[in-house]
Each structure stands twice: as C-alpha cells, then as structure tokens.
Amino acid sequence: MEYEEPKFFQVMKYGADADRDVIDMVSGNPDWEPPAALREAVAAYAELPSAEFQYPPSEGIRELREAIAVRRGVDVDRIVLTNGTGEANYLGMARALERDAGDEALLMDPVYPYYPGKTELLGGDPTLVPTERDGGLDVEAVREAASTETALIVLNTPNNPTGAVYDIGKVREVVEIATEVDALVVVDEVYDRFDHTGSFESALAIDSDRVIVTSGFSKSMAITGFRVGYAILPDDHVGAAKTRHMLVNVAGSRPAQYAVSHALEATEEAYYAEARERLAGRIDAFTEALDAAG
Structure with missing residues (x-):
C-alpha cells in the first residue's frame, strides 16, 4: 500500500516549526508524575539478577497478567501484554480482518486517526459511522x-476525541449487530480511568465471544514511554493473537511490565482521582476561554 502521512502528524510538525509558543493538543502526553510505586520498582529492578534482563514470556510476565485478570474478572490465559494499547488494537483488528469474514471496518466518527490507518495497513476498508450529536453511540x-462485508467494528469508550462514554446497553446492541453479520468488536477502553460521568461500564460485562477489549497504562499511570498495554480476547481468538504478537515483537519490555505490575498493586485510587480532578479543571478553563472568545 502507498503510505499517506496522517494529517495530525502534519499538524504536529507545523506546531514544532512555529515561531511562537504552541500548546500541543494532538498527542495525549500526561504531564504529571507517575505513581511513586512505579519509580520505586524501576529503581529496584536494576538490582535484580541478570536472568531478569532477558526475554520475558512472549504474552507478558505472569504477575502482571494475573493482576489484570483479577481486576477485570477474566481468565489469565485470555490476556496478552502488548506494546501499548496501540498494539493491542492492532492485534484485535488483525484478528477480525484475517478471518475471511469481509474487509470492512466500521469506525465511529469523529475517529481516532490510528483506527483507519491500521485498517488500511491490514488490507481492510474503513467506513466512518457518525455518532450522535453529543458523541454518543448511534446504534441505528x-x-x-x-x-x-463487515468484519470489524471498533468502539472507543471513554472516547478519543469526544470524551463521550458509551452506554453499555448500546454497546450490547452493537455486539448483537456484529453477531448477525459475523463481525468482531474491538472495544478500546484505555481511558477508563478518565470517566468524568461515573457511567462507564466495561464491555467485558457483555457475555459474547465477539468482544475483544483493549487497554493499557500509558495514560492512567502517566507512562506513555513504557509501552505497556493489553488485549483480552475470547478463547477462540487468543492463540492467533499471541502468535502475531510473537512474530511482530517477540516480546515486550520485562522491566516496564515489572514496574507496572508493582505500581498496579500499590497505587491507591486517590492517585487516579487526582488525575481526573486535574483534567476536569483544565477542561473547565478551556471551555470558559472558548465561551469568552465567543
């Protein structure tokens, strides 16, 4: 395929070359501290035996996968640790499009630009489906x-870029539609810690072998450089995803997974609540400035 540079890359270059201060509102780079336990784990890792500096299991270290399994209420063998949530989405989307069930991917619009890019990279055809005026999921x-021809439906809740939190009842209806047309539904939940409405419910609550849930720790722990994400796949699809992950990456970063595992166990809910409060203040400041500007 012919590579087409994403438009937001062009915007970032324009900002970098500007002759004045530019606020980057394109990339989601948290500017606050990661959990203290994560820093402590990184420091402690340097003192571990040399065996801990070698390849981890391809699907990720057991300790972190088990911690995720407990928190998400799933079997540990359904979890693959990935190079950020981006790779988790790639694995889920690839699994949907490689089944000879069609080439079309339905993507909610406004859309996170990596979804259509990944779709085309995988040989699929992206179709944009408009959301409701408030950003909510339009089931009809x-x-x-x-x-x-629909092999894949991608949902992102809480949503990037709108911030909308999809009603779980509507997500369930979309899964029913996917079942009717033999599609898989990839639900990206990486922003679950940034639900300002209190209404978020994971798609894992839906009992279906059509649902692949992805998430990660880049945003919630302010560690975008660590690249630790994960995919939770149905039993029938996890084997193929593990194989693709191994062939593409061999494995992820053992030190990063170790640090996240320790931080996940030790970090109190107050850390995440403080991040939400910080962002809520920024949202208020930004919208007030827009209102004042007319």
Whole structure:
C-alpha cells in the first residue's frame, strides 16, 4: 500500500516549526508524575539478577497478567501484554480482518486517526459511522452501515476525541449487530480511568465471544514511554493473537511490565482521582476561554 502521512502528524510538525509558543493538543502526553510505586520498582529492578534482563514470556510476565485478570474478572490465559494499547488494537483488528469474514471496518466518527490507518495497513476498508450529536453511540447508524462485508467494528469508550462514554446497553446492541453479520468488536477502553460521568461500564460485562477489549497504562499511570498495554480476547481468538504478537515483537519490555505490575498493586485510587480532578479543571478553563472568545 502507498503510505499517506496522517494529517495530525502534519499538524504536529507545523506546531514544532512555529515561531511562537504552541500548546500541543494532538498527542495525549500526561504531564504529571507517575505513581511513586512505579519509580520505586524501576529503581529496584536494576538490582535484580541478570536472568531478569532477558526475554520475558512472549504474552507478558505472569504477575502482571494475573493482576489484570483479577481486576477485570477474566481468565489469565485470555490476556496478552502488548506494546501499548496501540498494539493491542492492532492485534484485535488483525484478528477480525484475517478471518475471511469481509474487509470492512466500521469506525465511529469523529475517529481516532490510528483506527483507519491500521485498517488500511491490514488490507481492510474503513467506513466512518457518525455518532450522535453529543458523541454518543448511534446504534441505528451502525445497524444501517453493517453488512455481510463487515468484519470489524471498533468502539472507543471513554472516547478519543469526544470524551463521550458509551452506554453499555448500546454497546450490547452493537455486539448483537456484529453477531448477525459475523463481525468482531474491538472495544478500546484505555481511558477508563478518565470517566468524568461515573457511567462507564466495561464491555467485558457483555457475555459474547465477539468482544475483544483493549487497554493499557500509558495514560492512567502517566507512562506513555513504557509501552505497556493489553488485549483480552475470547478463547477462540487468543492463540492467533499471541502468535502475531510473537512474530511482530517477540516480546515486550520485562522491566516496564515489572514496574507496572508493582505500581498496579500499590497505587491507591486517590492517585487516579487526582488525575481526573486535574483534567476536569483544565477542561473547565478551556471551555470558559472558548465561551469568552465567543
């Protein structure tokens, strides 16, 4: 395929070359401290035996996978640790599009630009499906767009870029539509810690072998450089995802996974609440400035 540079890359270059201060509102780089336990774990890792500096299991270290399994209420063998949530999405999308079930991917619009890019990279055809005016999931629009050519539906909740939190009942309806047309649904939940409405419910609550849930720690722990994400796949699809992950990456970073595992166990809910409060203040300041500007 011919590579087309994403437009937001062009915007970032424009900002970098500007002759004045520019506020980057394109990339999601948290500017606050990671959990203290994570820093402590990174320091402690340097003192571990040399064997801990070698390849981890391809699907990720057991300790972190077990911690995720307990928190998400799933079997540990369904979890693959990935190079950030981005790779988790790639694995889920690839699994949907490689099944000879069609080439079409339904993506909610406004859309996170990596979704159409990954779709095309995998040989699929992205179709944008408009959301409701408030950013909510428009089930009837999804139903109208879905066909026997639809192999994949991608949802992102809480949503980037709108911030909308999708009603779990509507997500369940989309999964039912996917079942009718033999599609898989990849639900990216990386922003679950930034739900300002209190209404977020994971798609894991839906009992279906059509649902692949992805998430990670880049945003919630302010560690975008660590690249620790994960995919939770149905039993019938996890083996293929593990194989693709191994062939693409061999494995992830053992030190990063170790540090996240320790931070996940030791970090109190107050850390995440403080991050939400910080962002809520910024949202208020930004919207007030826009209102004042007319």
